Amino acid sequence: MESNHLQPRNAIKIFTAVVFCFAIMEGFSINIFSNYLVDAFNVSDEMRGMIETPRELPGILGMFILSALVLYADVSLAIMAQSLCVIGLLVLGTLSPNFEMMILFMFVYSLGAHLYFPLEASMLMSLSEEGKMGATMGRVKAVSTFGYLISAIAVFFGFRSGFLDFTTPVKMPFVLGALACATASMLLLTLRKSLSGMPKREKSKLLFKKEYMPYYLITFAYGCQKRIRLVFGLWVFVKLLGYKADFTALLLIASAAVGMFLSPQFGRLLDILGLRKALIFEGAYMIFIFGIFGFFARSFAQGTVPPSPILLGATVLIFIGSDATRFFEIFHAYTMRCIAEKPGDITPSLSVGQAVDHVMAMSISPVFGIIWAAWGPQWVFWLAGASALFQLYVGLHFPKQCDLQ
Template identity: 30%
Template sequence: MAETARAARRRQVLLLVGATALLGVSSGIFETTFNNFLSDTFHLSAAARGRLEFPRELPGFLTALLSGALFFLMETRIAALASLGIAAGMMGLSLWGGHYPSMLLFMVIWSAGTHLVMPLQNSITLALAEEGKQASLLGRLGSASTAATVIGCGFVWASIDSLHLDYAAIFAVGAVAATGAALFMATMRVHSAGVRRKPFLVRPQYGLFYLLSVLFGARKQVFVTFGPWVLIKVFEQPASTFAQLWIASSIIGIFLRPVLGAWIDRYGERPVLVMDALLTILVCLGYGFAEHLGLGRHAVHLVYLCYMMDQILFATGMARTTYLDKIAVKRDDIAPTLSLSVSIDHLVSMTVPALGGLLWAAYGYPSVFLAAAMVAVVNGAVATRIRTPARV
C-alpha cells in the first residue's frame, strides 16, 4: 500500500514538473519580450510605462477574489484554467497586440492567468511534499521551471538574432506552451489539493506573512518594471540582451534553487529572507548609480549583474511559502492565504510603478532605486522577526 502511494505521488510530481516546465517556457518568452514590445510598438515614456502597471497588476490584486469565486473547483482544475488564461492572453497579443486597447485587454487576461496560477503551484507542491521536505521540493520544482525558462529565453534570443521572427510569432509560441501546461494540470489528481477550499480567509496569526507580502510587492517592481526600463531607455538594450541575461541567471538558478530549498529546510526562513534584503539593497544601488561611478562603457555590465542578481533573488520567495506552511493553523488555510498574499502584494504593485514613474520624471531614475533600497531595509528588519514553531 505504501509503495502504491509513493508511486502515485511520484506520478503527480512528474505531471506537476511537466506543467511547471511549460509555464516556465511561456514565462521566459513573455518576460524577456514584453518590455521591448511595448517600447518598439508604442514608444512609451517611463511615466507611461509606470502607469501601465496598474492594469497589468490589477488581476494580481483580485487574485483572492478570483480564486475564492472558483472555490468549488479543485486547485488543479483552477490551475488548468489559469494556464489557459495565460495562453489566451499571449495569443491575443500575437494577433491583435499592435493596437493599444487590444494590448491592454490581452495583457490583463495574461496577467489574470499568471497571478492565479502562481499561488496554486506552491499550494499543490506543498500538498505533494513529504513532511520536513517542503522547501526541498519547492526548490526542485523551481529548478525545473528555471531550466525551462532558459529554453524560452533561448528561443527569444534565436528568434530575434537569427530567425528574425516578429513579436507576433514569439507570443504565439508562448501561448502553445501555456496550453500544454493546462493539459498537464487538468490530468492531475492530488487529494489534499482536490478538496473544496474556503473562498476567502484572513487570520491575525498570519499578520507577519501579510506584511512580508506587502514589502515583496514593492520590491518586485524593481525587477518587473524599472530595472528593465533602465536597460532599455538608459543603455538602449534590445530584447535579445534580456534573453541572454535571463539564460545566464536561470542557469545559475537551476543549481541554486535546490540548494536554497535544502538550506531553508535545515536552517529556517529568517536567514534566507534577511540575506535577500541585504543583497536587494546592493542591487538597487547598482541599478541607480552604475552610470555615475566613472565606469564608462562598463557601466552597463554592472547593470547586467544587477538584473541577473535581481532575478536570482526571486528564488528566496519559497521561504515565505514555507514560513506560511509552518505557521498555518490548518492545512486548508494555505491555498486561500497564498492567494490573499498575491492580492496584498499587488495592491502595492499597482501603486508603486506610478509613483516610481513620477519620481523618475521629476528627479531622475536613481531616485527610484534609492526608494527601493529603503524598502529593502524595512523588509530585512521585518524578516528578523520571523519565528516558527518547532516541528514534532
C-alpha cells in the same frame, strides 16, 4: 482527500510537462514584455509604470475568482487558466491590436497566469508521494527553470536571426507562448482523464492578525522591491542603453543559470543563520544591491560615465544580484510558518501577503514611473533600497527563540 498512491504513476510526469510548458510560455511573453512595449508602442517611462496596474490587478481578482469556483477541481480550473492565456497571447500575437485592445488582452492573459500560479502549487502537492513532497517539488522547480533557459536561448537566437520581431504584424514570441499554453491545456486534459478526481479546495477566509504583522511588513517591502526588479531593472537595459530582446534573453539566461545554483544556497543560508539573522541579511543585501543599481542607472541616464564594457559587465552582475532577491521568498514563507499560532492560519495569511504584494505592484509602479521621468531612475532604485529598512526592523526585533523551532 484522495490518497496519492491511488493516482497513476505517470500523473506527476504529465504535470511536470505542464509546468515546463508554462515556463516556456513565460519566457516568450512576460520576460520580454518590456521589449514589446517599446518596439510596438514606444511607451514612455510613466506609461510603463502605469501598465503594471491592469497587468497585476488579476493577482488580487484571482483570489476571489478561485474562491467562487471552489466546487471545481484544481485540474479543471488550471485548464481554464491556460485557455485564458492562449486567448490573450493569440490576440496580442496575431491581430496587432491597438493600445487599448492590447491592455484588454494583456489583462486576459495575465488573469489566466495569475489564476494558474496558486493552482500549480496546490496540484503539485496533491500529486506528490507521501514523504517525498520536498524532493518532488525540487525536481519540478528544476524543470521549470530549465524551461526558462530553453525559452531564453530561443529568444536570443530568434531575435538575432530576425525570426522573432515585435515590429512585424505577427508577433511570433506571443504565438509560440500561446502554443506552449495550448500544449499545457492538452496535457491537463490528459491528466484529468487519468485521475479519478482531484481533491477540491477548502474555503478559507482571508486572515489578518496583528500578531502576524512581521510577515505583512516584510511582504509589503518585498512587493515594492520585486516590482523594481521585474519592471525597472530590465528597463535600464531596454530604455537607457537601448538593448533589444536578444540582449534581454542573454540577461535572463545568465540569471537563470546562476539562479539554479543560488536557490539551494539561500535555503542553506536560512538553516545556518536562523530566521532572525537571515532577515537582517536580506535587508542589508537589498540596500546594497539597489543602492549600487541606482548609481549605475544615474550614470547611464546623465551620460556622466560612458557605458564601457567594464561598467556594462558590472551592471549585468548587479542585475543578476537583484534578480536573485526572488529567493528571499523562502525566508518569508518560513517567517509565516514560524509565527503562526496554528497551522490553519498559514494558508489564509499567505493569501493576505499575496494581496499586499499585488496591491503594492498596482500602486507603486505608476508612482515609480513618474519618479523615473521627473527625478531620474536612480531614485526608483534608492527608494527600493530604503524600503529594505522594514526587513531590517523585523529581523532586529524578531524573537530569537523562533529560530530554534
